[in-house]
Amino acid sequence: MMYDIYSLALENLPKLQISYEECRYCIDDVCLQNFENHLREKGEVTVATFSGFAFQNRADGELYCSGREGDKEGRQRELILSSILQKGAYLNAYERFDSEEERGAHFSKFKGERATFDTTFTEGQKFKYLNFNNGQLGIPAFGDFTLAFPLSHFEENNLVFVKYNSLIRKEKGQTQCFYFTENNEAVSVEILVQDLSTLEHFIPLIVLKRKEDLANGTDIDYNLLVLKPFGDASNKHRDYVEVITWQEVKIQTGVRLRAEKERFQALIDAIMTPTVALGAEIRNITELQTLISSYETNNQLTTELV
């Protein structure tokens, strides 16, 4: 049986509303109001993409650019951002790759679970996975450039919010996924449905997720509530609210492309280092910048450093 994930999110709304009303009593009114206003004003949907460069060695307080980043098998990563801009839209793995093998390589260790999740839902093959954001860079593990889409680009009935990453593990180091039945054999719809919300009700979902932080804190860093570091050694992963959409995610007016200032400047340092051997990479990024500028000229993209 296949499920309609939007209908499941609608089904959860009454329970979500009750839980939200209950948790409001634990949180200071002004604190809650401020946080909700922040989410309303800054809320956006982002996807982190790779520029193709590796940045490392923060130990001495400096960030270095060390050429093109490879994956775990040593293969050079596809310049994802350039492929998105060439196509004019963010495509999912089914739309991007023709062969099962390429898709498998893309999903890597989550191959089986991702296939199970996508085949559980009627629009699953069209699902694009993004994360809720508030103006920050995205998740470093997923890329060093971030494409940010305003919520207004999405139709109410074309997306859902999930409290956590849909493939999040129950515990660190385990393979058992939180939203799956034992041994990840199927999606546990009963568990998943409790963590879904529609676009109209995403604020109660996020407040519920962060109710303890909101109840305890007086001087809260909203950035940490939206993309919370897991605190693992690499510091590349974040706990985020996932956004699943099955509509076209086009690069158009209102979309922002974000990069970290420190990384961009490290790239300049690398380019200006006399002994560096990054010819191919620099020509690649020059082509990428040219493409970005052409989108800017047509007012389809705004760039920013954070």
Next chain:
Amino acid sequence: MTLTLIAATFTDGYGIVADTHGEVYLVKPPFDFHGKEHLPYEQIKSTISQFGFRELNEHFPTWEAVFERLRQIAWQARREAGDSNTTILEEDKKAFFRSIPSGFLSGAVEKMESYLKEEKYYTALFVGEALLENHNLSKNGELFKRVKKAVEDAELKRQEITSRFKNFNPDKVRNPQFNLQMA
């Protein structure tokens, strides 16, 4: 104005373009006005056969549109060939700075100013001069002024250094006393 892209190399995106006055140009990467060479047709004729240009005869309204088409060709060519040449030419570096998008320029300008503060005058000058050729920078008055000022400062410092060493006698370096004075 109609420009005709007569032919292009599908290995690196060089183009041969004719304008409405019948003038013919060889356009070289990175496809801006700095890479546009005006050559007599007779000379280009031999270039066409020598370098394997493919005839296109495509029409474009502006030079920018021609450059965009050549960029596409060059990018595609590089993608297919898998550019693995690690050598960086000065032109590669300049092209990088000329192509920086609007929103990233503030970071580049800040970086250039920091080179100046760190007394890396040649680096600051190189970056600054390349940035001044960035079309996006010319649209941002405040950043443009900052770069112009920094380039002027770096140029002055460069001249000072050049004049300081103008009467430099390498034989004197062997004299420890002289070295101390220099320090």
